[in-house]
Amino acid sequence: MNTPGRRVHEPLTEAVLTDGFLAGEIVDNPWQHLEALRAVAAVSWNEVGGYWIASHHREVQQASVDPARFCSGQGILTFEIGHQYPAPPTMMHTDPPDHTRYRTLVAPAFRPSAMKALQPHIEAHAQRLYDSFATRSVVDLVHELTVPFPLLVICELLGVPADEWEKFYLWSEVSVPGASNHTAEEKLVIQGEMVRYLLGVVAHKKLHPSDDVFSILAAAGLTDFEIAMFAVQLLTAGNETVRNTMSAGLVALAQNLDQWQRLRADRSLIGSAAEEMLRWSSSVIYFMRTAVTDTELGGAHIAAGEHVVLHYASANRDESVFGPTAHQFDIARSPNPHLGFGFGAHYCIGAALARQEIAVVLNEALDRYESIELVGNAQRTRSSIIAGISNAEFALTPAS
């Protein structure tokens, strides 16, 4: 039993979050462990990791909206604890006033008119990918669709040739802990190549501006380093997340064919289906904050300098918010206040783009297939940060 405010070593916290790879049995079914953790306390202490875990929806929201109490500047992932960066590695690692300045400068790149202009390109990329496997009835949709698709969109967003996507894939994989098998030395070499490439693009865009993100950032007065930093963030933040939300969403639809048929019959549910995929997949498992002062959260007394994991995946299954159907995949769920995109000032700046991408991929699948069926099991990656699916084969029945 956890006593409110007392530091309690709670073995469950170790089961749901480690600093790298999750144990196989947790990856395949984290939900019962998270449910048990929520039942113990809203905020529990992980003795081995040395951080708190906020597992309830309410506390994750509370900590997300108060940078004066819980800041991002001292790391947002548990392996960053104690690590000092010479400059913020991403906008996510900043607090006001720096964060407000960055966010204001980059927001124009995500304005509705920019997203609208991307729509035909997003549709064309999706159609080309679906066309590429149109003659086959069994397809690994992760490899052939959900991996390349968000990378092709990011190439459009950044204004670099679409055939660069495979390079971007490698760069993104090595930037997300637990996503690739490269050694630390190999990662450094690959990341060096990435930064050199991005700085080259920045230099080119300054000479030949267009209406892409790089050009907008260069015109906004950001330094070359800041632009490259932002590009790395877009690459990782807008790639693995979209990929794994789509992969998990397609798996969920294949496993719940009544939901697939319902969506085919009523396309007005596309929007709520995308939200449910975001809740269901919780592709970003957690981000972290650090207490700025001695404070209290969910009955736990948190000392200044201690770290708090905001467990989005747990919050997205919190029965006190999503009710008795929290563990059901329901494409018509309403309301659906999931925290898949975070909450507060750092709320995902690419949320509209991600929703657009998910809707395009879904609409195209619904147009083309009568039904989709999973062949074997989807293979999950073991990252403790991104809920990833590395392979998932589907049997596709064409629409008549």
Ligand code: HEM
């Ligand atoms: C399903 C897809 C996505 C998910 C689940 C997701 C999730 C998140 C979450 C949870 C945060 C909050 C970070 C925090 O509070 O510390 C965030 C922030 C962010 N996301 Fe996304 N994201 C997605 C797609 C995208 C896309 C497509 C882009 C851009 C191409 C993007 C760019 C960003 C950026 C730049 C931030 C930082 C915002 C800030 O610090 O103010 N994301 N995202």
